[in-house]
Every structure is written in structure tokens, then in C-alpha cells.
Amino acid sequence: MKKTRFHLLFAVVLLTVLAGCGKTAPAADGGSTPASATPAAASTAKAAPKVIKSALNTVPVPLFSFLDEKNQPAGFMIDYLKELEKKLPEYKFEYESVDNEGQLIGTDTGKYAFAANFWFKNPEREKKYLYPQQEFGYSITGLAVKPDRNDIKTLDDLVGKKLVPMTPVSGFRYILKDYNLKHPGKEIKIEDVEKTTPADDLKLVESGKYDAHLLNINHFEDAVKKLNLNLKIGGVISKESVYLLFNKNQTELAQKMDAATVELIKDGTLPKLSEKWFKVDVFKSLEYVQQGYKFRKD
Template sequence: MKTIRIHLILAVVLLIFLAGCGTAATVSEGGPGNASDPNASSSSPKSGPQVVKVALNSVPVPLFSFLDENNKPAGFIIDYLRELEKKLPEYKFEYESVDNEGQLIGTDSGKYAFAANFWFKNPEREKKYLYPEHAFGYAITALVVRQDRNDIKTLDDLVGKKLVPMSPVSGFRYILKDYNLRHPGKEIKIEDVDKTTHAEDLKLVDSGRYDAHLINVNQFEDVMKKLNLNVKIGGVISKEPVYFIFNKNQTELAQKVDAKTVELIEDGTLSKYSEQWFKVDVFKSLEYVQQGYKFRKEY
């Protein structure tokens, strides 16, 4: 009888141990607070911060997000994310690198809580995603032309000209679409292309096949560091507010990020990072930014 009783006790202990292992596996494989469940409710204080899955750009964006010489994430967006994590200890961000289309699809489906990129705001995206009220920064857009041209400095100058084709998901399209709505009868022609690179786009201008290309100033400068092209900035066009986009169910997270973004703007933190990465405070007026941007002489 003693032997049977001992065996029964051991069996009960083993069952309790296995049950404990099963519970732990459930949490790690998708329970509350796990990265595979970005829409999960907040964890209790004892279970630690809630893990939030974030889509980060897989294609380097000059000065915004890229890998440094030590293969570590760096740039304005990375510093901004680190500041957010400091201010929101109840969350732990877990990153996955993915291209633009994957960020949009993954955030819409709920795979990611939000996409950390410099997204422009437009009506189509606002139907699918949550936007914070306040921008975390600004993209400075410019027209690139050949060195020997001085006839294209503003969007008005593009009417009747050939602009380098752009992707259907490009934020620059909405700058042009808005312009066309405000200038009926004098629209800028927009051509489509599935995928391209900034280097390829600038080469099209350099070759004379196209008159101009609309691009982020930082991306232009990055290409010009690597290629000897006969192109220049014709004119700085706009200062476009940029945002992270959130899954529609992430209302609380989006509101918290927005509130902390305001704090980071008001205390000068984001202005400091802007000057560090872009050599100008993009939170100031467009006129100030235009004067502050120092284009290299070789451009």
C-alpha cells in the first residue's frame, strides 16, 4: 500500500508540473502581452510590460531609420521610439523589419500594432488606420532637375512637363493629387511604376528622359553621396507632417503615444534629434527650413 501511495503522490506532482509547463507555453505562444497578439489587453503589473509588435522599415530611409556601421538601428525614428519606450514603461516594443507594403497590410490585419515609418496622411489611409493627432516630424520634399535647368522650381513649373513615375503607395502622389484638385485644367501628369529606387529615379532625370523628380531631401542627399549625377535641387516644395500609423483597434496605445509625442516636442527633445540628424529643426517654419538646409556644393 505504501508503494501505491508513493506512486500516486509522484503522479500528482508530475501532473501539476506538466500543467505549469503547459500554462507557460500558452503565454509564450500568443497569450496576453505577447508580440503575436498586438491587440491584447494590458498585462497586470506582476506580469511585466505588454509586448507590442511594431513594423519597422526593412529598406533604409536616410537619417530616419537605417543600420549604422555596427549593424545597429539608428536615425531620427529610432531615437524617437527609444524616447517613447522610456515614457511608456507599461509597453515593450518588439520590432520586425518589413517593406512598405508589408507594413500597411500587417498593420491593417492586426499583425502589427503600428508601423514605425514616416507616413504621410491621406484620406484613403485614414479610412484604414489610426493616425495620432500630432506629427512626430516632417519630411522636406524637393524637385530634382538637371544641373543645366533653371525652369523648374515649384509645382506650377511641372505643368506640361514629364515627372518621374512613382509607386501607387507613394506619399508624394497625394501632394500632386491635392495640387491637381486645386488647379483644374492645369494638372500635373502622374505616371505609375510598381517598384523603383531613388537612384534609378534620379538617373532618369540625369539622362534627360524626364524633366524632374519629387523626392525627400534626405533621400536625394543619400543618393548623391554614392553617385556622380548631373542633377540638383530645383526647389524645396513643402514640409510634410509624418506619422506612425496604428491598427484601428489600438486606440489607447495611439492616444498614449500621441500624448508623449507632444511632451517630446514641447521639451525640445525632437527638435534636438532633428538638428542632430537633419542639421536643421524641421519643427520650425518652412521658410526657416529652406534657409537652414545646406546643400553640398558638388550638387
């Protein structure tokens, strides 16, 4: 009888010990983690973001994209891309600096998912690249002239005048082409040049060799300040939408970045970045922007 009780007691103890093996074990942080839950926890861990290769302009675009004193990318567009990464944590952008032609070729061939620059939209590019629906900002274009020239304020005033030559890939060329199509018989002459810089172009105007130069106002202000050029903006011409340029196969990426861009405009993030870098909200009307540039003296 005693042996029977002993055997029963031993069996109860053994079952209790075995049951204890299935209970939670103390974790390193003082909590408890079910042994069977470890594989499941690992499977639900966040996946690393997908690296997206993109091209940046190797030539600094004042206030848009440049290298700061620490040799790090900075500017309106860089801040915009950082905000996109916050909105889309599944992606991480990796940049490579190349010239305009390299950006276009690399994006076309798929080396880059997108080219981050202030690209204008035109029919030729729309055939080869994918444009998002929403622009991420605007290029404010103006006419640089000598201080004593008060006869050049609009594109109409360029008819019969000498305009600084442009490269074949210049977005400003399409502004002039569009104007010429709408004004047959009163076209603006467009001269070609293989390669140039805003500083060199502005020097041609200061020397008197050319009457005017059509360019982004940020380029103008940067070059005039650095080179102490004696020039002025005769008139603010237009507010051109600027886009990122995607490889044709990057439909999903473009759509996600497009939707995030719309949110960044609606919540005021991009307008605030515009004020930060350009000292004027370029998302407002052209008239508002013209007044902002007209009275700024810095």
C-alpha cells in the first residue's frame, strides 16, 4: 500500500515538472517569452527597407541641390527626398552624382530608378521616362540683363534680340519653343551650345555680347553673388513645374512617391521648405512669387 502511494506521488511530481517545461522562461530583460514563440517573433520582425538607386546632379543647383560645408547633399530637393523616406519607410534612397546626360541615360537604362533634379516636362521625355502626376516644386525663370536695360521684361521683348545660347537638353529651350509655336513670324532665335554654366552665360550678358539670358532665378542670384556681376533680373517670366524622372518600369515606386508628395503639399511641409530655401512660397500664384522676387534685396 505504501509503495502504491509512493508511486502515485512520484507520478504527480514528474507530471508537474514536465508541465513546467512548457511554461514561459524568463527573458533577458526580466520579462518572459514563450519558447515556442521565438520563431514567430523572428518572422514578424520588420524587413530592411529596399534600397532605391537614384541620380543626383553633379553640378550644384543653388538652393535646390548642392553639397554643404560638410560635403553632404543639402537643399530643397534633398529635404523633400528625406520627407519622402519618412512617408515611405519601406524605401531607402541611395544617391550617385552624375551630369544631366548621365542622369537621363542611367534612368533610361534602369541603372537608376529615378533621377532627382528639377526636370521640366516635355513630349520627348514623356516618351522615354515616367513622370509622376504631381510636381514637387517649381523653377522660377527670369531674364538676366544689364542694369541699364529696361527694354527686356517679357519674352515678347526678346524678338530680334540676342539670347545666350542653350544646350540641347536645357529645359528652358522648351519654354522658347512653346512661345515660338504660338507666335509664328515673331519667333525668338535660339542658338545652340554643347556645354555651358550659368556663370559663363551671365558673363556673356555683362560683357554686352548678348542681350539677355533666360535662367532659373536661383542660379542668377548665386552667380551674381559669387562673381559680383553687375546684372539684374529684367522680369520674372514663368513658374515652371519640376518633377522627378522615373524609369518606365518603376510604376509602383512612382505612384507611391507621387501620393506622398501630394500629402507633403497638403500638410504644408513642402511650402514651408520653399520658404526655408527660397524665401518665398513657390506653391502660390505666379503673381505672388513675382512680387516676392521683385522686393527681395538679399
